[in-house]
Amino acid sequence: MALFKKKKKEVSLPEPPIPPATPTTPQIQQIDIEKLRTLKLPEVPSMPEMPEQPAPVKPEVKDLSGLSLPEPEVTPEKQSVETTTEVMPTSEEKPTVKGPIFVKIDRYKEALETIEGINKKLDEINKAIQKVKEVKQKEMDDISKWEKEVEEMKKKLSNVEKILFSKLE
16 A cells, blocks of 8 residues: 555646637527417327236245256366355355355356455555554554653652752751
8 A cells, every 4th residue: 555656747738729710600589588478388188097007926936945956067168167165154044055066267267366366455454454553562662752751851850859949948
């Protein structure tokens, strides 16, 4: 994360050429507003009433849990990678995936690149956090050093006061 960037050099550009003269537009006639208000416009025809729409029909959902699907065939023509994954359970459902999942190689590579990108970003974030911690620790060290110096100055001042006031008595 860069905090400071190089300033870009300003490039002076030559003045643009003067555009050719444009023809003048004709003057618009002034319209009398009172005449417009007195004009009668034709009435808008009324629209016919629309019939009510019937409620949408919901399709029936059949339970297909008892059916078994044939195993997919892997041929050299189809490029795929066999992977096993566990799906993260949500609070509502707890789906589980058992067995191999077939994924196209380009999608698999894309997923790997995405994961690598996320890991790089996380590393950058961790480095930034570490730098912030170092700065904070340095600040705390400086503050404690200043506190010690202030205490030392107080002691010296109290010694000077004792010496001065002891001679007065």
